[in-house]
Each structure stands twice: as structure tokens, then as C-alpha cells.
Amino acid sequence: MYHKKIMHLLLPGFLLGISGHAISQPPRGLLVVSPQVNAGKTVTFRYLAPWAKEVKLNAQFEKGPVQMVKDTAGIWSVTTGPVTPDIYPYSFQVDGITVMDPANVAFFPNERFKASLVDIPGDTPLVHSLQDVPHGAINYEYYPSLAGTTGTVVIYTPPGYDKEVAKQYPVFYLISGTTDTEETWFKVGKTNFILDNLIAAGKAKPMIIVMPYGNIEARIAEQHNGIKPGDPTSREGADALIRAKNFGNDLVKKVIPYVEANYRVIPDRNSRAVGGFSRGGGQTLRTAFENMDKFAWVCCYSAYLSTQEMERSYQPVYTNPDNTNKLFKLLWISVGTEDFLYKPTIEFMDFLKAKKVNYTSLITDGGHTWMNTKKYLAATAQLLFQ
């Protein structure tokens, strides 16, 4: 019989007697259920804060903050709706402080704000819902990025990818927006469920989707122990353009070669798409226009390039429209009527139209939201590589 003590694995902390703050039994307290989707599609939100003076709900299906009411146990709640089925970001405003819903696992990955996600199912399953269909996988990969850093990229592989060891797939490089991370398309955009469902319905081609992180400078700062940069002074200022260029370099020189070396993707421009939301849409256009040999399918969600930038940087794209129209199998632009970028996006479409550059457009209601972004992914996934 032996009872082996791993003396040699005793760690420095033990020897030095450093005692970190010991965690006593974590207080669990009242179990608060939130959010709670009710029959009839109202939603009840609850937040435990016995000493707060005022708690409000901020939700993207409401026009403004909604007052919550405290019960005798100190739980604030409100039931609101009916709410149109979708997945929405929300948070609580507690005596002026914005908090995520502690009772909700589903969060919005983001560099700045912190929000939770509420999922209101449809009477018939929505395209982004978890359904009983074959599922692909989501893979977090680490690749050598610019400036000696290690990048993280999130990659969707379709159902059957691991089994079909001889099969190659088309690939969609899909970029999120300002303050979003490489996880946002997965966690908020539900990329994998949308593709699982469309593929199962025969509406989308099995494809690989590569979701990089858009903020190269933040990653470099973090890994070189520097200060993360603030926002660029404007969407088209010099610093914004430099950052877009950094992003494009990372995508074309680092991400694509890594993906092509490690995933069975068809390494051909006709099987390569690029798309993105918001800043990701701007990065999409700039990267595609600067690399006309790389991407035959271009999807711009809730974004645009100004006439000034087109004239300064992308004359080849519109001075030979016949060539451009041959090169792009899809140039897609979509936006919501309430998006703060609606007007310049329409102007961008008008510019292309005047120059006889073909594009496909979709105007929806709603604003600069991930509700619209999911719709745009679902729409374009049915067009790509077809």
C-alpha cells in the first residue's frame, strides 16, 4: 500500500506561505431566474438588488429604459412584450450603473460594453435557433499574426467536415464590428446554427467560415504590454485607414495562409468570400478592393465607403466596371432604415449604380444591430458559392 505525496510538486506558494484570499463557501443566495420567456412571448427579467433605489431594463426591443419593480425579497422584475422572436442584447441599469444579468449565461463578447443576450424563440424555429439537424463545430485556433503576436481566430466547420477527409470546401472570411471580438459572430451572430440550419435545408452550400478579430492594434498592445489604442478619430481618417490596412495584411498574409495550411479549403478566389458587419463591412470592402485577385464574393453589412475614399483609393474598381462585374460574383450591401449609417450606405449604393458597378442590396427595417446582422448572414449564406 502506498500513499504517495507529491512533495516535489509542492508549489512555491505553499513553501513561501503566501496565502491568497481564501474563498469561503460562495454565497449562492436566492436563485434568481432571468430571463424568463413566457407563453405569448412576453419576457420577465429579474435582478436581485435589495438596496438599489432604481433598476431599469435596457433592451434592444424597447424604445428606451423600462422601469423594474422591487418585491419584498429585494428582487426587481418586469414583464415586457410580447417581443418579436429573435436574440437581443440587454442589460440592467442599477442606480445608474450598467450591469449584465448575473443569472444569464448568454453574454455578448465585447471589448467595451457588457451585455447579456435574451433569446425569444419563434413559433416556428428561426434560422438562428438550435434545431435538430446535423451540427458543425466551432474551432478556436491560434495562428502566427503580425508583429510577432499570436492571433485567435474562430472557425466554423460544417457537419460532416471531419468525416469527409477528401473533400475541400469553399470559405467565407466573416468579420465583426468595432468593440466586437473574434467570438461575437459565434456567440451573438449564431453563425454555426444559421449555417447548420441552412445547410440541412439545402439552402446553403457546406462551407467553412473563418471569423477573425478585427482589432489588430489591441492584440499587439496586449501581447507587447502596451496601451490599447482608443477609437480612431473618424471612420475614414488616416488612423482608421492604417488600421484597416493592418487588418487586411493580417487577413491576407497570416489568416488565409494559416487556414489554407490547416483546413481543407479550396484555395481559389471563386471559392473565397469576405464579409463583415459595421467596421467589419468597411474592412471587407477595403480588403476586397485592394486584393481583387483574392475574393469573388463580397458581403458588406451595415457599412459603406464614402465617395471621397472611393475616388481617392479605389478608382480601378469603378473605372472599369465591366472588369469588376466579371470579377465579383457577388457584391452585397445591406442596411437597416433606422441604422445611423443608412444615409451614407445608400449614397455608396448610388455611387456604384452611377458607375455601373453591379451590386445586390437588401434594405431592412431596424438599425445597426445584430438582429439585422443575423438576417444578412442568413440571406448571403444562401447566395455564396452558388
Next chain:
Amino acid sequence: MYHKKIMHLLLPGFLLGISGHAISQPPRGLLVVSPQVNAGKTVTFRYLAPWAKEVKLNAQFEKGPVQMVKDTAGIWSVTTGPVTPDIYPYSFQVDGITVMDPANVAFFPNERFKASLVDIPGDTPLVHSLQDVPHGAINYEYYPSLAGTTGTVVIYTPPGYDKEVAKQYPVFYLISGTTDTEETWFKVGKTNFILDNLIAAGKAKPMIIVMPYGNIEARIAEQHNGIKPGDPTSREGADALIRAKNFGNDLVKKVIPYVEANYRVIPDRNSRAVGGFSRGGGQTLRTAFENMDKFAWVCCYSAYLSTQEMERSYQPVYTNPDNTNKLFKLLWISVGTEDFLYKPTIEFMDFLKAKKVNYTSLITDGGHTWMNTKKYLAATAQLLFQ
């Protein structure tokens, strides 16, 4: 030239004129940098709250809450330390309200509390740090679970897995604790970085690590639109045991077959390990003891089974110690001296010792924390399958 409007893709919301709350340009406000690790390993935390009366830092390297001080811009800050290098959960207490750090991408996935993570690097790289070594991947997979639900499991594949198409690997089923999710081992435990580093150093065998979600009942409630259960009445009450049984059934009857069908794992008990932290440690012991034919390597971190439960349910394990000692290549138990479970874990070790059941133990300082959990993974990963 054409300008194609996707009229048939106009979505119901547009036709019905439902306007969700339009998002104007999101207010970015001041860029707050937090956390900031300084030379000398002090850490500066900042939180923007111009109207708050009091903001404190809660961090697992502090004995208690630490007052922060507001500047003229309304940013509260404190510089604390030096802090022993590691990754620590923390949050801010803002006028009594617990919030995550909005400026920090790194969060602690959890069903209940919401916390951020601060990473203080070592002078020499710590075993859990991102280093310049070959990296494995993290894969989110969806598998058919109990009660007609779809489960999510997070799977680490070691460097080279995709290329070595003929190679089979040993597998470690690794379980997190109460309120943790299937992501916690990845995001907080840094499973992938720990294994990347140990494998690169030749200290761990290339292995697959499967990280399931421990709260089967919550998943069933969520997918069947029911109410999530609260905590069991005690760690060993009837409801806790039922839940452990559900977990064991999901692991053995659903997760393992899915993994064996979809990953190149060696389907042999000598190449199959199970381990876990806290509730996951209890689940580990119960699942291993109830399935002696399944796992030759058993790792229990910061957990135990009571003498009463051993006597009631696991007599075969200790009434024939020679057999048990042949079956288990490793029975590992580790705990911190400040862990609230320290005493019953020592009693569990003493029980095994008295019954002549072999085990390997590691006592560290510190408490029931993920700092200790990371140490335990790093220690056991070097023993598994050797």
C-alpha cells in the same frame, strides 16, 4: 448593368413596419484602460462611474474589498500589489452593485456570478500562459444528450491532431464546478495553453481533453422551456445524488460515444481519464466508482466523498483494495489548505488510507479557487497516460 434588389428576401419586419429600437451611434465615451499590469507587478484597475458614491475592487488576490478613488473625469481607480503572477477573477463593487470590468474582454463564464479575469504574467512564463509553442485547438461540439436535448461540449485537440490522421490519442474527460459552464476550463482554467506548454516541453503526452457541462438539469430546463433548478439542498442529499447520476449517464452514454465516434481517441480504459474541480470532482469520483470498467485515471480537485457516501454506495471500491489498486493507474486528490472543503477532503484521504486504497495527493496553500485548479491540472497532466 443591373442593380438587383432582393425583394423576395425582404423580411417580415420590414413589411409589417415593426421598428425595433434603433441604435444611434453608440456612445464610446472615454477610453478606460483596465486592467493595467505595471512593471513590478502592481495592477491598476479603472472604472468609469462619474455619479457613483463608492467603488471598490473585489479580487481574489486581496483579502477584502479595496477602495478605489475617483478622479475629475469620473474614473475610479486603484493600483494594488505587487501581485503574485497568475490569472485571477475580479469585479467592481459600485455603490453595492457587483459589476464586471467593462473594459476587459476576459470574463469568467458562469451561470450566476459575473466576473472578469486579470492576468499577471510571470518573469518566466507560467505554465498557463500563451507561449510561442505549437498550439492545439479548442472545438465546440454539439452532441445528442439526455432527454432529447442537444449538449455542448468543449474539446481540446493537441498540436498536430489534424495532420496526424492515423494517430489515436488518449482522452481526459475534465469537469468544472457548480455554476461553471462547459467553457470555464477553457476560459478560466486555460486548459489549452497548459497542455500546449507541457506537450511542447515533453512533460505531458499529447492528449484530447473533453470538457462537458456539469449541470444537465439546467440544460434540460432551458431546452424544454422549464425553470432551471436551484442548488441541491446539500452536497450529498438525494437530489445531489440524482443530479450526479444524470451527469454520469450523460457522460458515459452520450458524451463518450460521441467523442469516440468523432475523434481519434483510443477507446480503452487505460487511455481514458476523468477529472474535475469541486462539484466536478465529486462527479468524477461517483462516475469513476460507478464505472470501474471505464476510467483508469481519476483526478479529484478540491472535492471528496464522505465516509457515509462511501459506505453507502461504494463498498466494492474499498472492500477489495488490491483490485482497486490494480484498476486505477492514478487516483489523485488535491486541495488547498484554505479551501472550505479542506477538512472533509483530508478525511476522505484518511478513509482511503485506512482502507488501503492507494491515492496520490497534493496539498497546496490557497483556497477553492481556479488558481489552484490550474495548478492541479498542470500537475496531473504530467502524470496521465505515462
